[in-house]
């Protein structure tokens with residue numbers, strides 16, 4: 378009897394301590410998020426297969442998502458994800474894991490012929506090929522995301538099928554080309570993605586596939602990979618967004634994303650994809666259809682389920698939904714929404730202290746991490762928990778592609794003569810300059826030349842001529858202007874970048890080596906205060922050495 382009482386008392390204490398554990402919710406402060414990420418990476422490193430992959434089922438997807446985390450962690454620590462030299466200042470302890478993971482991806486890649494599609498030509502680099510992984514949009518979108526975030530466009534390379542040795546940048550462009558090829562072409566498929574490529578055929582699309590395709594493309598388009606995204610691909614996406622978003626007519630699905638049609642299987646996971654796609658297209662938080670989507674998230678934020686909700690209040694959340702919502706909102710630049718339905722917006726990512734139960738992304742993930750550093754199996758995991766772990770730890774990351782609201786033109790020019798003589802006419806050609814962009818090309822309207830000897834000229838065509846009266850080193854500057862499209866330039870941070878001028882007096886590089894350069898600021902919309910209209914600007918310069926030729930030698 379007494380023994381039983383003791384047992385009961387122990388049981389009561391145990392119950393009490395469990396109660397204390399569940400009601401004293403931990404906040405996810407920066408230190409805890411860091412510790413959580415470190416433990417997750419250590420766990421994932423221990424689970425890498427001998428061939429460099431991760432996972433037993435969806436190996437390419439799992440490997441790509443895990444690599445994303447390995448790369449981002451290196452970058453957060455200021456390290457090079459591929460640097461395995463312990464003596465190097467950018468040494469990364471998981472560099473060998475990262476390298477092996479990418480090697481696995483390359484072994485899974487194949488190059489396939491791609492041809493013109495109903496709405497445009499997907500082959501932007503005109504080699505007739507695209508690169509895919511397992512003929513799968515999922516896999517290919519994830520692999521492109523991992524590649525594009527790697528930070529090594531030109532100094533790393535891999536051999537891909539019949540294409541041979543390619544730089545990471547070349548690989549990224551051909552992966553992107555394949556996705557343009559795979560994009561749906563006809564009817565309700567337009568702008569969406571199926572599991573496999575839609576080559577001018579009508580099949581089906583869904584916004585789970587689509588979300589991963591556009592995730593990869595958004596990262597690949599931005600520096601440092603700078604992949605080309607044809608305007609028609611975005612135009613098709615715009616059509617798709619309008620199709621797949623549930624119409625606002627007073628029902629519970631208003632503003633959310635459907636699966637393969639606007640009215641079926643609407644949930645938070647796909648609405649995260651939808652908001653990401655809207656940002657990639659160029660919508661802003663003020664765009665009405667974005668607000669409709671955010672209203673959907675708010676209405677379903679506390680759904681006590683993992684579909685259509687994200688698992689609020691459940692022991693195991695839907696980590697994939699959390700990852701995709703985090704990406705969508707971060708990329709769109711939305712930091713707050715009403716997570717508890719009281720009409721006041723809160724930080725959806727990390728609330729300190731968290732509510733009970735926690736209703737922000739970070740606190741829930743930190744609370745649910747297992748002692749091993751992993752997370753439990755969640756919806757859509759293949760069974761080994763690795764996808765869940767990757768989704769969960771990636772949802773703890775605030776990374777998103779830099780937001781390109783507009784892009785400045787790029788100034789590029791060449792000269793006809795490397796080392797001209799005094800008074801010898803030099804032809805300056807800026808034909809290779811690139812137009813500005815704001816979801817459509819903005820042509821260059823002015824080329825402003827500063828020849829560095831006090832002479833300046835402005836032309837509206839790319840070619841001009843100049844000669845020098847004195848020998849010396851001159852810094853030639855070209856600034857190209859493309860009329861902007863955003864009227865409120867004084868308030869948007871991206872519009873107020875200082876124009877990057879050139880290294881005046883800074884170069885001692887021989888002119889024959891330095892012929893062109895791209896402005897550091899070429900990826901921001903720039904505003905020159907004082908110009909009559911909003912203008913996007915890029916600047917490039919080069920040093921010219923004009924050699925004085927002795928007259929007596931000329932006379933010989």
Ligand SMILES: [Ca+2]
Nearest residue numbers: 500504506554
């Ligand atoms: Ca290609």
Ligand SMILES: [Ca+2]
Nearest residue numbers: 558559560575
């Ligand atoms: Ca297609």
Ligand SMILES: [Ca+2]
Nearest residue numbers: 624626628631
């Ligand atoms: Ca509706």
Ligand SMILES: [Ca+2]
Nearest residue numbers: 715717719721
């Ligand atoms: Ca609220």
